[in-house]
Amino acid sequence: MAKSIISFEHVTKRYEDTEDAVLKDICFDIEEGKFYTLLGPSGCGKTTILRIIAGFSEATAGDIYFDGQRINDIPANKRQVNTVFQDYALFPHMNVFDNVAFGLKIKKLSKAAIQEKVMEALRLVQLKGYEKREISEMSGGQRQRVAIARAIVNEPKVLLLDEPLSALDLKLRTDMQYELRELQQRLGITFIFVTHDQEEALAMSDEIFVMNKGKIVQSGTPVDIYDEPINHFVADFVGESNIVKGTMIEDNLVEFVGKQFVCVDGGMRPNEPVEVVLRPEDLNITTAEKGKLVVKVDTQLFRGVHYEIICYDEDGNEWMVHSTRKAKEGSQVGLYFEPEDIHVMRFNESEEDFDARLESYEE
Template sequence: MDKKVLPVIEFKNVGLSFDNNEILKNVSFEIEAGQFYTLLGPSGSGKSTILNLISGQLSADAGEILFDGKVINNIPAESRRVNTVFQNYALFPNMTVFDNVAFGPKLKKMPKDKIKAKVREMLALVKLEAFENRAIQELSGGQKQRVAIARALANEPDVLLLDEPLSALDYKLRKQMQSELRAIQKRLGITFIFVTHDQEEALAMSDWIFIMNDGKIQQNGTPVDIYDEPINHFVADFIGESNIVNGVMKQDYLVSFVNKDFENLDAGMKPNEPVEVVLRPEDLDLVPVEQGKLIVTIADQSFRGDFYEITAIDDDQNEWKVQATNPSTVGARVGLDFGPEDIHVMRFNESEDDFDARIESYEGE
């Protein structure tokens, strides 16, 4: 029988408070080796606190933090096999690029020839081979970020922690660095734990996402699962754009909202249970009135480059966001069309465990 592979990091019922303010509330999760994980949530949700607990900058009030199956709550930060890349780079301004990257290996008393080889390997990895003798002050923001990443990786950590490292970069450079970070993680095969409040960034980069809010993990899963199957109002509203309306789940695969019944793919709820219904703007099609499942009036539209962002109002004064490739006309009466697969039904106050159990129950039918 194969041995169970231990998670590289595990939180068991971890809690932390500052001045009677609960920052983390009974948080439990597992991190597997070699994957790109993202902690995603608004400011103050607890995501950076988790990084600081992993790195040893903070100590938990309750629960256990394990690394390769061993409790590390009392292990000092310098003895943990992790490194952190910060938003503000935290580089040594009086050192060259080479000396910044070599700092960790020198502390480990690595032989000089190996230090030189390691630094050049890391600078090649971040595409800064010709910059080793540059002063830090001579670098752009993107180049400084690359040096910070190279310096962290030169220490050969088992886990790399990244605390909003791209937030200070302009849009184009940020997109480029997203791709480069993803490629570096895949090439090295080490575990990355990335903190961001940018939903698009999390969806583009991650193997697995933890959605944080109010000191709790609201939902975790692959980017596709979280986007397509949000568990509650917060997740549906926080990840991407959403139309969320109240409804009633009349029976399995039949939901009522805006005074009409619609077939859908959800099940496992009580007959006539009050629910919330999610329809993504990109899943709504503008069609002639006679072809629409709903009839709306175009209230506003703006060009977003890849699509037109359209706001429409139905006769019950519900607002609908639509992403369309072609413009409409403000004031026009049109139909909204969508399929059963585009409707996602959420229970009120459903836990993630209950959600998973419900999904498994009707998928197994």
């Protein structure tokens, strides 16, 4: 098991001018050498967690541990973390070398040591040869790499990244996702990345903390989060979902839209009200006779890699389908899916209860 480098124990953050807490009894462990993402909508508290780790903000209650040491009272400049901000916070009057060397000069390292460390940092972010370039002459992606080089040159144990890709265009943003992931693996240090972009989180992370209204509502690998969302918020926020109300008749049998379907979920009460999730890519368009559901095609959009098709069943439920084949608007078609494509969620189930139910059911 990997070593825990950061722990939050019942951390709450409240500002005097706000009635509700920004963070509510947060507990988690960050393991060394992994890429973590704090994912959630604006105002959910993810940047506040980053600021508390960095020492820019104090917790109202609870304890924060770094490498086994309580750090609540340790100032920001004494913590073994560095932050890459959304606007990069580069010095426009300095060239690339001087930007990266700034922190080392503050520490009064020798010129030879600074030269060696800066050049190694620039090599790691693939900016060797750019050391004399002015910041104003750099592209958005290059500026981001300068900011990362300035952060890693101090050899932090943890690198904090506060939505550093948000200002980039789509193509560059995608390229930088690959670069950041590869850089983290090369360096072997812990990255904690903040974003509201669920595709970004799924693509880059070892572990994701999904946040909403000051709480971590689910944590796990990208596959866990996508395939096994524990509630409506996670299912709706992470990826596209078709969510309908249903009834869990018994283990492996669920009813929704007036029909019963075999599924792979269990561990719930007989006839318990539930919500059912079917991802658009798991629905296959077939003939009305062969479909498990019969729907009418309403509209469709071409998304490049697939068509996004909106259909409605006879009860008025909307179904989104992702298909590589075009459908005919106004036509009646069938939707086919396998039992493992059905994901059943309890109402208001916590992550702890979900894990316990899953373990007991699998046993």
